[in-house]
Amino acid sequence: MIPTQICRVFFFLLLVFSSGLLHAEENQANDYLAMVTQIDRLLQEAVSSYETGDVLQAKRKVQTAYFEIFENLEGPIRINISAKKNYEFEETFGEIRRLIVEKGPLPALQAKVTGLVTDLHNILDDLEGGHELTAATPLGGSEVTPTQFVKNQNWRGVSENLLARIQQAIALYESGQKTEATQIVQDTYFDVFEASGMEMALGARSEVSKRAIEERFTQLVAGFRQAKSIESIREIAAFLEADLAGVITLLSVEKRSPRSLFGYSLLIILREGIEAILIVSAIIAYLLKAGHQDKLKTIYHACISALVLSVLTAILLKWVFDVSAKSQEILEGATMLLAAGVLFFVSYWLISKAESQKWVTYIKGKIGDSLVKGSLKALWFTAFLAVYREGAETVLFYKALTVEANLESMGAIMAGFILGCGMLTIVYFLMRYGILKLPVHLFFAVTGGLLYYMSFVFVGQGVMELIEGGVVQPSPIAWLPQIPAIGLYAYWETWLPQLLIIVLGLIGLAILTLQKRRTT
Numbered sequence: 001m002i003p004t005q006i007c008r009v010f011f012f013l014l015l016v017f018s019s020g021l022l023h024a025e026e027n028q029a030n031d032y033l034a035m036v037t038q039i040d041r042l043l044q045e046a047v048s049s050y051e052t053g054d055v056l057q058a059k060r061k062v063q064t065a066y067f068e069i070f071e072n073l074e075g076p077i078r079i080n081i082s083a084k085k086n087y088e089f090e091e092t093f094g095e096i097r098r099l100i101v102e103k104g105p106l107p108a109l110q111a112k113v114t115g116l117v118t119d120l121h122n123i124l125d126d127l128e129g130g131h132e133l134t135a136a137t138p139l140g141g142s143e144v145t146p147t148q149f150v151k152n153q154n155w156r157g158v159s160e161n162l163l164a165r166i167q168q169a170i171a172l173y174e175s176g177q178k179t180e181a182t183q184i185v186q187d188t189y190f191d192v193f194e195a196s197g198m199e200m201a202l203g204a205r206s207e208v209s210k211r212a213i214e215e216r217f218t219q220l221v222a223g224f225r226q227a228k229s230i231e232s233i234r235e236i237a238a239f240l241e242a243d244l245a246g247v248i249t250l251l252s253v254e255k256r257s258p259r260s261l262f263g264y265s266l267l268i269i270l271r272e273g274i275e276a277i278l279i280v281s282a283i284i285a286y287l288l289k290a291g292h293q294d295k296l297k298t299i300y301h302a303c304i305s306a307l308v309l310s311v312l313t314a315i316l317l318k319w320v321f322d323v324s325a326k327s328q329e330i331l332e333g334a335t336m337l338l339a340a341g342v343l344f345f346v347s348y349w350l351i352s353k354a355e356s357q358k359w360v361t362y363i364k365g366k367i368g369d370s371l372v373k374g375s376l377k378a379l380w381f382t383a384f385l386a387v388y389r390e391g392a393e394t395v396l397f398y399k400a401l402t403v404e405a406n407l408e409s410m411g412a413i414m415a416g417f418i419l420g421c422g423m424l425t426i427v428y429f430l431m432r433y434g435i436l437k438l439p440v441h442l443f444f445a446v447t448g449g450l451l452y453y454m455s456f457v458f459v460g461q462g463v464m465e466l467i468e469g470g471v472v473q474p475s476p477i478a479w480l481p482q483i484p485a486i487g488l489y490a491y492w493e494t495w496l497p498q499l500l501i502i503v504l505g506l507i508g509l510a511i512l513t514l515q516k517r518r519t520t
Contacts, residue, residue: 032127036120039065043113050100058100066093076127092116094161155251158196159244166237174230182224186470189217201251204397205264211484214468216240222474258412265416272394273424279386281431282447283379302383310391336462339385343455346382348508351448456501460487463494
């Protein structure tokens with residue numbers, strides 16, 4: 001069957017994609033001893049500079065050791081040892097920098113440096129002995145994945161580490177090193193905000209707050225790129241600091257009552273599921289309107305395939321391959337853009353059948369062949385992408401939500417999930433049976449318009465994911481309002497593709513209008 005073949009091909013490509021990322025990380029560097037030696041040399045130079053009173057030079061040496069050398073070790077450490085060990089190294093680098101900035105005692109600084117270098121030497125055998133993936137934890141073992149590590153996370157410490165790096169970037173920008181400053185901001189997003197689990201934990205509780213933090217990072221990168229004044233850059237950093245203060249409160253233990261977890265769980269399933277339900281409902285309503293109820297099983301198959309693959313994707317990305325946060329953003333963005341293209345195609349196809357006479361003609365001679373040959377495949381793929389694009393992220397959000405839950409809290413989370421599914425079911429039946437009562441031309445205008453609108457949303461959100469993944473560099477638009485709920489962001493890179501969707505939609509309507517006039 002075609003749907004089964006597509007699912008298999010997609011799954012195979014996902015495996016190849018994930019494996020390729022792993023090999024890319026492994027091949028970034030293979031002389032681990034030389035790297036550790038370089039880190040040792042730079043950190044000792046930092047200690048010497050600090051001892052002579054040159055704090056700025058000491059900070060730069062530590063920064064060089066981390067961003068130019070240690071980052072090449074992060075992938076091998078995560079794969080061969082653990083994500084927790086990698087994060088411990090990151091924390092130690094942060095502690096060394098804080099000792100320098102706060103002018104701590106020299107012996108303490110030297111002890112931190114010596115301990116870090118010793119630990120790096122101790123893992124060389126593991127790094128050089130191979131790169132087997134640690135896919136599962138032995139019973140009683142202590143392996144901790146990034147998502148598991150959220151459980152005992154010190155969010156205040158994460159916030160301080162994040163802000164310290166942002167201040168590093170601002171200092172570099174002020175000294176004219178714009179490229180280096182941009183790189184630090186992007187690395188901080190992936191290595192601290194996402195790798196610490198803050199992004200996923202926050203997304204499980206407040207999508208608005210998560211988006212606000214992500215937006216501050218994007219604004220900083222755009223500000224560096226456009227050479228904005230240092231005052232403007234510091235203002236963005238101040239907003240980020242204020243946002244993080246709210247995040248710490250939101251993620252604090254005191255806020256994790258069963259009632260709040262119930263609310264978070266309900267919002268996750270509603271937020272992530274509503275778009276998919278609307279799209280799938282419109283497709284099913286179309287098949288019913290066309291008298292092809294026997295084809296509904298194809299759409300159900302697409303939804304089930306997407307749900308299964310969503311879970312597998314989440315497992316592959318987080319627990320088996322430990323794919324980098326950057327690569328996840330790119331994968332999400334590519335999926336959204338593909339979905340946007342398919343939705344636009346299907347929406348135009350539906351709207352083109354809005355005229356009653358056209359629909360009668362279509363029913364008489366073409367719909368059977370069309371559904372068999374091509375259109376049904378497009379509808380299957382549309383339903384599949386609608387569910388798949390939300391599914392994997394939903395799994396990860398619930399993982400972040402349940403990691404700290406006890407038995408009572410798990411019951412609250414499950415109750416929120418069940419209630420949310422019930423509410424989505426109501427939306428589904430309202431769409432499925434309510435929309436069928438519309439006149440033929442209005443039915444196709446509504447369903448086609450809904451899918452067209454979703455393509456507009458997806459293309460904006462897809463490009464935004466690529467911006468957050470560092471693939472696309474943002475260019476702000478001062479006058480454009482920002483409405484993330486509809487995929488509208490104040491950047492040329494997101495707005496221009498959406499403008500193209502609008503233009504293509506208008507061209508399509510013009511073509512349909514001309515065709516109507518010729519037939520009347």
